[in-house]
Amino acid sequence: MGIAERKKREKEQRKKEILDAAETLFFSREYDDVSMDEIANIAELNKATIYLYFKNKETLFSAIVLRGIRILNKMYQECMETQVPGVTKVALLEETYYRFTRQHPDYQRLIKYYGVERFNKENPGFAEIQEEFSMSRSIWQDAVREGIDDGTIRNDIDPFLLTIYLMITLMTVLSLTRPWLYALDQEGVSHETFVKEFARFISPAVSLSNLIIKETEL
Secondary structure, X not given: OOHHHHHHHHHHHHHHHHHHHHHHHHHHOOHXXXXXXXXXXXXXXXXXXXXXXXXXXXXXXXXXXXXXXXHHHHHHHHHHOOOOOHHHHHHHHHHHHHHHHHHOHHHHHHHHHHOOOOOOOOOOOHHHHHHHHHHHHHHHHHHHHHHHHHOOEOOOOOHHHHHHHXXXXXXXXXXXXXXXXXXXXXXXXXXXHHXXXXXXXXXXXXXXXXXXXXXXXX
């Protein structure tokens, strides 16, 4: 291994260590409760070194959000490799997003927080994050188009709009605020049951025919 390659690997490893340290803190606290001093302390580096790799705390936070979205997109891509009708792929994508929120709740929380107004186009990580979000939409839209082409998904709504309707509705269902969760609890309905019933509710609205989708285990 040459000197240049070794230095490059060392730099990448140092960057990863900083991200891992920041991730530990952002996973355990709110954004405003994390400081660059604490990140440097966890990473066992001085703060000046941190700034050599990341412009500010917002840049670090964005890099961790990017990690989460990439995990989700990898899970989505695995769904698209299955040999099933398009409408079933949509159901699998719904299940996958639900599974992501359960397996990676901290990433999900950070991704959701990234959507607030304080993070805008001036954020150094904005372009990369938007690119990953676009990839998510493209994967969903590909599944919708496959369903239209194979006759399992209705073709009277623009594929892009149908994709956005599905994604927004699903994310809302999976991110209920406390008042809605309380209302469900008052009626003895768990959030998990609510999500399963949503899948049964939305399928007829998407399907072109009376095709019955086998309910996936959430």
